[in-house]
Amino acid sequence: MRNHLVLILSIFFIVSIPSYSQNQSDSDFKEEVKTIEKLTIKSLKLRQQVNPESEDQELIKEMNILDSTLLHKVTLFLNEYGWKSKKEIGELANMGLILAIQHSSKEEMESFKEIIEKAYQEDKIEKSSYALYVDRLKVRNGLPQIYGTQYYYDEKSASLRFNEIEDFENVNKRRRKVGLSKIEKYAKQNSIALD
Structure with missing residues (x-):
């Protein structure tokens, strides 16, 4: 009887751990997407205040910090999940992926070339x-x-x-x-x- 109970508990834990792990993974994914969306909204709003002739150094500094933060989040996201389409993460987050890369340095843009080409070929961008x-x-x-x-x-x-x-x-x-x-x-x- 005791062996039977141990067997049932073992099966329960084996089955429930992957389920918990999957739920946690889904939760992390959704949280990452929400963060990218929030940063994208901030970036778009800030960019409306900056134009090519802008000399407001505080605004430019704020934009550079925001660009760096968004790029960091997008890099982590892409390393973990790869490029996701609008259908998978929504239009705003998908826009955030490219926005972060567009406003990065030339070297950083180059480093994303392969993943962007692949996303383009797969119609995810x-x-x-x-x-x-x-x-x-x-x-x-x-x-x-x-x-x-x-x-x-x-x-x-x-x-x-x-x-x-x-x-x-x-x-x-x-x-x-x-x-x-x-x-x-x-x-x-x-x-x-x-x-």
């Missing part, structure tokens, strides 16, 4: 977000961009201007493939000089 990543990395490496998503503030003309665009004549074809509007419309919406 928005095509337009992928285009932004590709263009930003190209510009940071001193190369012409592909999709025409990157621009800068030109002090001489006191206007926004596009960074160099490869094969400008066909940029709208490439933009259409990744769900971006025509470059003329994009330029008008963002007051970017197109000359």
Whole structure:
């Protein structure tokens, strides 16, 4: 009888431990997603206050700290769970993954290249977000961009201007493939000089 009771208790613990572990893992995953969402909201709100001509050093410092915090959380998340689609973690958290990487250093952006390429191939990342990543990395490496998503503030003309665009004549074809509007419309919406 005693052996029978020990056997039943052993089976109970063997069955219940993985279940507890799974629940804890799900809970951790959801908590990580919530943290990324909260940091993403903060980042988006703060970015609305900063423009290319901004000289508010306190605001820029706050944004840099927030970018660093979000990147740290995203790096831990990606190492633990890999890239997750909007369906898996929601639109906001998915946006947070790319936002953190977009605003990291050139070296950090390079370090995420393989995981972003894989996410793009598996349709887990928005095509337009992928285009932004590709263009930003190209510009940071001193190369012409592909999709025409990157621009800068030109002090001489006191206007926004596009960074160099490869094969400008066909940029709208490439933009259409990744769900971006025509470059003329994009330029008008963002007051970017197109000359």
